[in-house]
Amino acid sequence: MTTVSIIGGSGYGGGELLRLLLGHPNVEIKEVTSRSHLGEYVYQVHPNLRKQTQLKFSDPAALESVDVLFLAQPHGQAQHHIEEYARLAPRIIDLAADFRLRDAALYSQWYGEAHAAPAWLSKFVYGLPELHRAELMKASYVSGVGCNATASNLALLPLIKADLLDLTFPIFVEIKVGSSEGGAEGNSGSMHAERANVIRTFSAFGHRHTAEVIQELGVKPDCISLTMTAVDLVRGVLATAHAKVKPDVATKDLWKAYRAAAIENPFLRVVKEQRGIYRVPEPKILAGSNYADLGFELDESTGHVVAMCAIDNLMKGASGSAVQCMNLMMGWDETSGLEFMGLHPI
Amino acid sequence: MTTVSIIGGSGYGGGELLRLLLGHPNVEIKEVTSRSHLGEYVYQVHPNLRKQTQLKFSDPAALESVDVLFLAQPHGQAQHHIEEYARLAPRIIDLAADFRLRDAALYSQWYGEAHAAPAWLSKFVYGLPELHRAELMKASYVSGVGCNATASNLALLPLIKADLLDLTFPIFVEIKVGSSEGGAEGNSGSMHAERANVIRTFSAFGHRHTAEVIQELGVKPDCISLTMTAVDLVRGVLATAHAKVKPDVATKDLWKAYRAAAIENPFLRVVKEQRGIYRVPEPKILAGSNYADLGFELDESTGHVVAMCAIDNLMKGASGSAVQCMNLMMGWDETSGLEFMGLHPI
């Protein structure tokens, strides 16, 4: 069995990692750390894990060596400890934003401070298999993905890859998100009485995940914007991207591009039905699943394309992609441990 | 007292009209019709009205004359009966879409059939006081407003009126809506188990309310699109519009335009705070209120403006605007009967 440990296991990303790794056929979890819950059973924080494991949260200062180390801490911590983490494990997968960007200047522009370990940036591979599968199979260090970036990147990926977009026009990505995206800490606006029933456009421009879209899709910074709206849901992200296709691009070209993406990637599906209730991608049915559901609609008269991607922010947008990356790094079946189909209804 | 009757009182718009008119100081409700609930107390359908009125639903075929007649039927009925309704009352306010468009060709383009009473289209005034206050004060026939159109029109109105937009660029309006917009009839997708927790982009293009935006804002048809996303909420619409400002337009110009709109219109407010939980317009706190809350954010480097408008779809987006129009038609205080402030928290 491959041994793994998780640093920072009491947050939502850490809890979801625990669930996935406990169900993974090839791994054995050695340690899960949490300073604030030191000594507690992990099921006291993540109650779904009761009767699944007797693991307790341990002290991050006393970690032993393992084959794969997952970092699930809040953003900004891993970059200060990466040297010591690298001594603990030959393979590291970091869920936070510390090593997502390849360029230290881009990092400081979007995160407002210099990166603490810029030399490490080039050692990491961006952890989205749909973009970096071949590199991930050889990688030692893998970054996490931003959930909003992932929904945006996957919505647009088939269009970019097939070179269907007129990139002189700006791309507007409207993203709607559930409350788990805010993390287990929260703030006064995360209280149920204030957060229930919201449609709250809390960020019109400038969300940090924009940097990952610019880097990964290769679009010009001025040509893309992410607008974030919080809605009443716990898990889920829907990105609805507005862009312009090149002249003469037709719906059949889009079908071809999206179908190709779904064939090449086990966790991509195209959802574009003419009847029934679920005709477009919806995060509702993806809770706990690693799928990214893609959809599109083209106004052929204007060239306006609406591209959609729905994911579970804690799965394909975080812990699910991380496990998928581990599978690739270790040469295992890419879908191993990620078989949960999602629920209907929910 | 001015006498009023409502044709079609068992739907959500009719129920909200009933609530508002029961609380209005100047009117007396004579009759409320419903074929499907004939003879029932109105409070059996609208339970909030228990102990407020002993009115029962009556037969629309037996209506008597009144001063003001409200039509709250499903779309497509009023145009077939408008002559007979006009014999019952000198003033008619129709909440449905039958008389919103001035141009029969535009109507048939968006509604897919010829209008049954095209000669009447020019007799109606579009029922949005923020756009037609002076005409409404002299009007006999007033149309309702589409809730999504209203959120879009009011989000953009200050920008259009102050001529701040570069209209050669397309305007993308992303609209998020609650379930009451679907009406009291619903369909299989309206069932709670299917409709709860959704983020469902059910219409990428071509929503019928687009026609009202084109007409009322005077933008070119190819230059505006409305994209509709259903979220988990009962009452409320948020329109988030993306557009481009003219060169050299700055944030202070937008402040000026929005402030002017809020000063001129009793039900418009500008919400743009630097701190606190409620920094942007949110429909959550508008349930039952007639306010339209406006906000904006400008990226001065690109000229990309995000304009927002939050309303209660059953109030400012339907019955509230209808009562506001009645107040103007009758020469009463514009806010009469519309004083409810909304709730926090909710």
Add this chain to the structure above:
Amino acid sequence: MTTVSIIGGSGYGGGELLRLLLGHPNVEIKEVTSRSHLGEYVYQVHPNLRKQTQLKFSDPAALESVDVLFLAQPHGQAQHHIEEYARLAPRIIDLAADFRLRDAALYSQWYGEAHAAPAWLSKFVYGLPELHRAELMKASYVSGVGCNATASNLALLPLIKADLLDLTFPIFVEIKVGSSEGGAEGNSGSMHAERANVIRTFSAFGHRHTAEVIQELGVKPDCISLTMTAVDLVRGVLATAHAKVKPDVATKDLWKAYRAAAIENPFLRVVKEQRGIYRVPEPKILAGSNYADLGFELDESTGHVVAMCAIDNLMKGASGSAVQCMNLMMGWDETSGLEFMGLHPI
């Protein structure tokens, strides 16, 4: 105009008081205090009040005299300052639990500490008009009511008053509550991601409001229990009480008792329909309204009665009852300022 001030205006009870008093025809609000939001506009905390008032939160240490002083602080503060508050106003209405119990021993039993101003307990009248209308009309000092106690007391009041219950059998009251009951401060369990979708029986026995039921209904302490379950809703309480009627009590006797209560009390309604969607009391449609909706069902074969009461915890369960008490104390119409009917749908 009668002058009023509110100590502690930034919480949910204080915000709801502000809304009600701003709409009250006989009062003028002089000051609203908040230490944590000192100097901010009240609408920055309670966004529904934007464009309704330019009041700012003031310093509680600098209050001036008024006709009526409302105390909307967290529990446990008013009893330490009651002497100074009494010098500021001849009439005080306290929303907290400090002066709800008449007996200092009962207080210390349920609140786990000695009362700081026991001599004041007898000067206060319990602020539920349905139980103490005559006393309230002569009162100078009025306590608030616990929202869960109110739902329980009103569900059972008609049965107790008509002496229909066999009180040798225990009464089990099952209470389901929304999240606003937890107040604006909250805790880790109040976060949306943890609090959404819950059915959480957080207190099987021993909720402090039980003391108010024992005192006000005069039942034996061993004979009544309140069991609290949190559900996914912001505003609302439903109490479902299980008790046993005396031999030979029939459904018609219960009808008589409940109808009498609804006739005597302007804010009580009986909801017991044979058809339609809303056949029983439901807090859903009471948001913002001061009504308490009562219902019942009797199994005549066993004598088991299920008595129900639905309220808005921030209205009839807190600020609404407080304003109703003010109306009685001042000799005004009991319903003044409390006319909002509630919404359907919501």
Add this chain to the structure above:
Amino acid sequence: MTTVSIIGGSGYGGGELLRLLLGHPNVEIKEVTSRSHLGEYVYQVHPNLRKQTQLKFSDPAALESVDVLFLAQPHGQAQHHIEEYARLAPRIIDLAADFRLRDAALYSQWYGEAHAAPAWLSKFVYGLPELHRAELMKASYVSGVGCNATASNLALLPLIKADLLDLTFPIFVEIKVGSSEGGAEGNSGSMHAERANVIRTFSAFGHRHTAEVIQELGVKPDCISLTMTAVDLVRGVLATAHAKVKPDVATKDLWKAYRAAAIENPFLRVVKEQRGIYRVPEPKILAGSNYADLGFELDESTGHVVAMCAIDNLMKGASGSAVQCMNLMMGWDETSGLEFMGLHPI
């Protein structure tokens, strides 16, 4: 591989069965029938199954023989066709209520009509492994379980089995349920705008599942009542049962009884924590899981016990228990195909 077919696969129970059987290592699904969706892909109705199966809904009239036949039709159909179903398969598991009761008189009392195949009642075993494990291992015909009955039965089972209750006192079971319990068909009260935000005690007495509690726990009919309250949730049931323990029964006796149940049964867990957010059983974290979480609280001074059980109504309360029964009937690992742990947060 063992072959299975499902009659009635388009409802919620059928969809959940499909998900579980697709993931089961020992079975192959031959056919899934649906008259209303004949010829459609199953993923068009159950969108979580997209990319999992290319099965289409087939005609129930043309079914071929299989090893195990699941019946997931609406109540009242299976009893009219049981002879023909028995010719198709040696083993039948019926999810509906047709064969849950052993006594035709009890059936007609609670269902208001004579049973159509009374001779078959004694051939079926009630499908709750926690009550009938040994019989199920030898059974050919297994009934489904009512979800509310299951939550009630499991909440009380440890108390009944250890003979801790004073059964001369009535047992009141307060049950809170999500909307999926109403099935995929629904009614006007199931519409999102009417069903969202509810706390609706829709049945004070007389719910049909009561009959299953009487039969399975062996309590006297007059001694138990189920009171049903709908709350805003899609999946989940919480039963909170109030009963009286025998003299001198203490909390430690209850611990012993509940712990024993959890040790003997792989899907029972005891949840009774002193700290953290999840201290009691909650259906929220059980969506998709087959666990039944049990809890209790005893007032030793009065003998009043509050016993709780949380389940996912579509899993342990329907399809999950059905698959668990199949595992027992076939001699497989009882937990096979039921490994999903549930999600946190959700």
